[in-house]
Amino acid sequence: MKQPLVSTLFDFIASRIPLHKLDVRHMITEKEVPVHRMSWGYYVGGLALFFFIIQVFTGMMLLFYYEPTVSEAHESVEYITHFVTMGALIRNLHAWSASFMIFCVIAHMLSALAMKAFAKPREITWIAGVLLLLITFGFGFTGYLLPWNQIAVNATKVGLASIDQMGQYLPAALSHLAEDVRVTIQGAPAIGQATLSRFFALHVVILPLMIFGVIGLHVLSVQLHGMSPGIEDKPRRKDKFFPIFILKDFKEWGIAFLVLFILSLCLPFDSLFPYPLLEPYNALGSTPDGIKPEWYFYFVYYPMELLPFWVIIVVMTFATLGLFAAPWIFKGTSHKTMRWIASAIAAYMIVMTLFGENIYHAIKG
Amino acid sequence: MLELFAFVGLPYAAILICVAGTVWRFRNDQYGISSLSSQFLEGKKLLWGSAPWHIGILIIFLGHFIAFLMPGVWQRLMAVPLLLALAEMTGIAATVMCLLGLIVLFYRRLTSARLQKSTHIGDFIVTALLLAQVGLGLMVAGGYRWGASWSTGTLTPYIWSLITFSPEISVIRDMPIVIQAHVVGAWLILLVLPFTRLIHMVSVPLQYLFRSPQKVVWNNPRRNNQAVAARVTQESRRHFLKAAFGLSAAGLLLSVGVLDKLGRFFQMPGLHHDEEANLLETRLRRLQLTAEEKELELERLRSDYIYVAKLAELNGTVGKYFIDYSMRPGLAFRAEDGWPMLLSAKCTHLGCTVGNQVDASGRILCPCHVSYFDIKTGMPNEGAPAKAPLDRIAWVVRDEQGNEVATESPRGSRTGRLDPTLAEGYSLFIVRSLSAEA
Structure with missing residues (x-):
C-alpha cells in the first residue's frame, strides 16, 4: 500500500534530521571518524571553517576603519594599509584567507563528491554545502568591489553586464528584464554609490547572517549523522572524534594559521596586480588593461570569453541544478565512478584556473 | 632527678636499646626490616598521606642534622636574614606537610577495616608519637621563632655533650617545657625504633624518591588485567593532558603574539602632521572629484x-x-571633413570604457576583451566579443553667438552646414531633446 504523501514527507525529514540523536554524548564522545586514503577530505571542511572564522574576525576589524562611500572607500583602504598599525597585516589576512577559504570550500565539495558523501541520509548536509559554496562565491564577488579601485569596479561591471547578455535570449517582450535585474542589483543605471552600498550591505550583514544559519545546519547535520564512510570497504580503523580527530583538526588549523600569517606578513595580496589597477576607480577614464575577476571565477570567466554566451548559461544552469540534485542523480553510482567524476571536475578547475589565460590567448591570438 | 633521667638516662638508654635492638632485629628478622607496605590494601589515601609525610620529614631531618653536625657553618649561614627566613619557611612548610600526611595516614588506619586486620598496637604507638613530636615541633617553631639559629648554641652542644660522654644539661633544663618535651619525644622515638615499622629507616630507602612509581598489587589474572587497564587509562589520560597542555601553551603563545598585533590595530596611528596633512589633502581631492561628478549629474538633470x-x-x-x-x-572625435563624431564609450560587450587612442586603421580598442571599434561607424571588428556597434550620440554645434549651425540625430542624419572659416568659434554640445529621442 502506498503511504500518504504527508507521512512520507515526515519520514524523510525525520531520517534526515534525526533530532533524537541530539545529545552531546552521541555527537561528540561517541562519534567516530573512519581512517582511509580519502580521509584528508574530512579535514578540508574544517579548514574552510577555520578560514571563515579568520574572515569574521579580520572583517570586523576592517569595519573599524573602512568607509563605504565612493569618495572614501579607496582612501580608507589605503589608510588601513599604510597608516593603521598592523592594518596591512589584517587586510592581507582577510584577502589571503578569503582565497584559502574558497579553495578549501571547492576542495571540500569535490572530496565530498568523490566520497559520495551526499548519499542517504546526508542529502541535507550536501544541499546546505552547495548553498555554502554559492554564498562563499557571493562573498567573493561582493567583497571584491569594496576597495573601489579600478580592477574592482571594472571587474564588477563586467560581471554584472553578463546579466544583460541574457536579455538577447529572452523573448522580445521580456528582453528588458535582464537589464532591469542588473539595474536593481546595481541600484542605479550605472555602477556607483548605490552599488557600493548594496554590495557592502550584502558583504557585511546579509551574507554573514545567511552563512551563519547554513553553517549551523551543515555542521549540525554532520555531527548528527557522523562522517560519511567515504569508501566501499570497511575502513582500516576509526578515530574517536573527541579527542583524536578534533586534535588532528586543530593541528591542521595551527599549520594553516602559520602559513596564512607568514604569507600575510610577507606578501601583500595586492602585489599580484599591476599598480594601475589599484588606483581609485575613475568613472570618466578608460578601462585599464588586464581587468579580470578573482582566480576562483576563472573556471567560468575564460570559457565565457571563448564560447557563445548561451553555452555558458546552459552549462552553468545545469551544473548548479546538478549540484543540488547530485544525491538523487548519482544515487546508484559506484564510489569508483564518483571518484572519476570528481577527478574530472577537479582537473577541469585546475587547468582553467592555472592556464585559462594561456588557453584564451592561444585561441584568440 | 627527673631532669637527669629525661635528658641523660633516657638518651643513653634509648641509644643503647636502639643499637642493640636493631642488631637483634637484623639477626632474627632480616626480612621484617621494612615498613610492611599496605598499598595493596588501600592505595588512594596512602598516596596523599605517605608522600607528603616522607617528603616533609626528610627535609626536616636534613635541617636538624646539618644544625647538629655542622653548627659553625650553619650558624654563619643563618646570620644572613634572607637565608634564615628561607630556612624557617621551608621548615614550617615541611612540618605542615608532615602533619597533614600523618593525619591522613592516621585517619586511613582508623577508617579501613582491611588495614585494621594488619595493624598492630605498635603502629598506633608510632603514629601517636610522631604526631606528638611533629605537633611539638610546630609549637616550638611557632612559639620560639628562629630555632634554626638559636638551636646551634643550645641543643647542639647538649647532644654533642651526650656523644662525648660528658652530659651537660644546664642549658636544656632551663628551656621551655615545649622544647624539652620535643627533645624527650625524640629519645622515645629512638627507643621504639627497632621494635616497630620505623625500622625501615635503617634500610635507607632513598631510591624511593627517584625511581618511577610502582604499584603493589595481588598477582592474579583478574588483578593483573585490572592493573593493565588502569595503566592504559592512566597513560591515555597522561597523553591527553600532555597534548592539552601543549596545545594550550601553544595557543597562549600564539594569542599573546596575535593579540599584540591585533591590539595595536585599534590604537590611533600616531601620524606626523605632514603625513596627516597629505592624507587629508588626498581625501579632500577625492571628495572634490565626487562633488564634481555629482555636479555633472545635476547639470545633466537640469540643462538641455x-x-x-x-x-x-x-x-x-x-x-x-x-x-x-x-x-x-562618451568619446568625441572630429572627422577629416571637419564634422564632429560622438560615440558612446561604453563597450557593447560587457560595458567597459573603450580607450580613446585611435589606431592606424581608424579604430579604438576596448581593453577588457579586445574589441576594436571603427570610429566612423562604431562597428566592432570581425570576431570581436562585442557584436553591436557603439551607440552614436546626437550633437549640436553652435557658433559664438549661440546659434545652432549644425546637428546630428542619434540615427546619424545631419542638418545644417559647418563653415570651415568660422570653425574656431564653434562649440560642440550634446542635447537632451535629441538624447531622449534615442
Missing part, C-alpha cells in the same frame, strides 16, 4: 545642452572623453 568641447580642440587621433546624459562615458 551640455558643453563637450570647442570643435577646434577635437581631432581624429585622440578622442575626448565626456559624460553623456545617462552619466556614461
Whole structure:
C-alpha cells in the first residue's frame, strides 16, 4: 500500500534530521571518524571553517576603519594599509584567507563528491554545502568591489553586464528584464554609490547572517549523522572524534594559521596586480588593461570569453541544478565512478584556473 | 632527678636499646626490616598521606642534622636574614606537610577495616608519637621563632655533650617545657625504633624518591588485567593532558603574539602632521572629484545642452572623453571633413570604457576583451566579443553667438552646414531633446 504523501514527507525529514540523536554524548564522545586514503577530505571542511572564522574576525576589524562611500572607500583602504598599525597585516589576512577559504570550500565539495558523501541520509548536509559554496562565491564577488579601485569596479561591471547578455535570449517582450535585474542589483543605471552600498550591505550583514544559519545546519547535520564512510570497504580503523580527530583538526588549523600569517606578513595580496589597477576607480577614464575577476571565477570567466554566451548559461544552469540534485542523480553510482567524476571536475578547475589565460590567448591570438 | 633521667638516662638508654635492638632485629628478622607496605590494601589515601609525610620529614631531618653536625657553618649561614627566613619557611612548610600526611595516614588506619586486620598496637604507638613530636615541633617553631639559629648554641652542644660522654644539661633544663618535651619525644622515638615499622629507616630507602612509581598489587589474572587497564587509562589520560597542555601553551603563545598585533590595530596611528596633512589633502581631492561628478549629474538633470568641447580642440587621433546624459562615458572625435563624431564609450560587450587612442586603421580598442571599434561607424571588428556597434550620440554645434549651425540625430542624419572659416568659434554640445529621442 502506498503511504500518504504527508507521512512520507515526515519520514524523510525525520531520517534526515534525526533530532533524537541530539545529545552531546552521541555527537561528540561517541562519534567516530573512519581512517582511509580519502580521509584528508574530512579535514578540508574544517579548514574552510577555520578560514571563515579568520574572515569574521579580520572583517570586523576592517569595519573599524573602512568607509563605504565612493569618495572614501579607496582612501580608507589605503589608510588601513599604510597608516593603521598592523592594518596591512589584517587586510592581507582577510584577502589571503578569503582565497584559502574558497579553495578549501571547492576542495571540500569535490572530496565530498568523490566520497559520495551526499548519499542517504546526508542529502541535507550536501544541499546546505552547495548553498555554502554559492554564498562563499557571493562573498567573493561582493567583497571584491569594496576597495573601489579600478580592477574592482571594472571587474564588477563586467560581471554584472553578463546579466544583460541574457536579455538577447529572452523573448522580445521580456528582453528588458535582464537589464532591469542588473539595474536593481546595481541600484542605479550605472555602477556607483548605490552599488557600493548594496554590495557592502550584502558583504557585511546579509551574507554573514545567511552563512551563519547554513553553517549551523551543515555542521549540525554532520555531527548528527557522523562522517560519511567515504569508501566501499570497511575502513582500516576509526578515530574517536573527541579527542583524536578534533586534535588532528586543530593541528591542521595551527599549520594553516602559520602559513596564512607568514604569507600575510610577507606578501601583500595586492602585489599580484599591476599598480594601475589599484588606483581609485575613475568613472570618466578608460578601462585599464588586464581587468579580470578573482582566480576562483576563472573556471567560468575564460570559457565565457571563448564560447557563445548561451553555452555558458546552459552549462552553468545545469551544473548548479546538478549540484543540488547530485544525491538523487548519482544515487546508484559506484564510489569508483564518483571518484572519476570528481577527478574530472577537479582537473577541469585546475587547468582553467592555472592556464585559462594561456588557453584564451592561444585561441584568440 | 627527673631532669637527669629525661635528658641523660633516657638518651643513653634509648641509644643503647636502639643499637642493640636493631642488631637483634637484623639477626632474627632480616626480612621484617621494612615498613610492611599496605598499598595493596588501600592505595588512594596512602598516596596523599605517605608522600607528603616522607617528603616533609626528610627535609626536616636534613635541617636538624646539618644544625647538629655542622653548627659553625650553619650558624654563619643563618646570620644572613634572607637565608634564615628561607630556612624557617621551608621548615614550617615541611612540618605542615608532615602533619597533614600523618593525619591522613592516621585517619586511613582508623577508617579501613582491611588495614585494621594488619595493624598492630605498635603502629598506633608510632603514629601517636610522631604526631606528638611533629605537633611539638610546630609549637616550638611557632612559639620560639628562629630555632634554626638559636638551636646551634643550645641543643647542639647538649647532644654533642651526650656523644662525648660528658652530659651537660644546664642549658636544656632551663628551656621551655615545649622544647624539652620535643627533645624527650625524640629519645622515645629512638627507643621504639627497632621494635616497630620505623625500622625501615635503617634500610635507607632513598631510591624511593627517584625511581618511577610502582604499584603493589595481588598477582592474579583478574588483578593483573585490572592493573593493565588502569595503566592504559592512566597513560591515555597522561597523553591527553600532555597534548592539552601543549596545545594550550601553544595557543597562549600564539594569542599573546596575535593579540599584540591585533591590539595595536585599534590604537590611533600616531601620524606626523605632514603625513596627516597629505592624507587629508588626498581625501579632500577625492571628495572634490565626487562633488564634481555629482555636479555633472545635476547639470545633466537640469540643462538641455551640455558643453563637450570647442570643435577646434577635437581631432581624429585622440578622442575626448565626456559624460553623456545617462552619466556614461562618451568619446568625441572630429572627422577629416571637419564634422564632429560622438560615440558612446561604453563597450557593447560587457560595458567597459573603450580607450580613446585611435589606431592606424581608424579604430579604438576596448581593453577588457579586445574589441576594436571603427570610429566612423562604431562597428566592432570581425570576431570581436562585442557584436553591436557603439551607440552614436546626437550633437549640436553652435557658433559664438549661440546659434545652432549644425546637428546630428542619434540615427546619424545631419542638418545644417559647418563653415570651415568660422570653425574656431564653434562649440560642440550634446542635447537632451535629441538624447531622449534615442
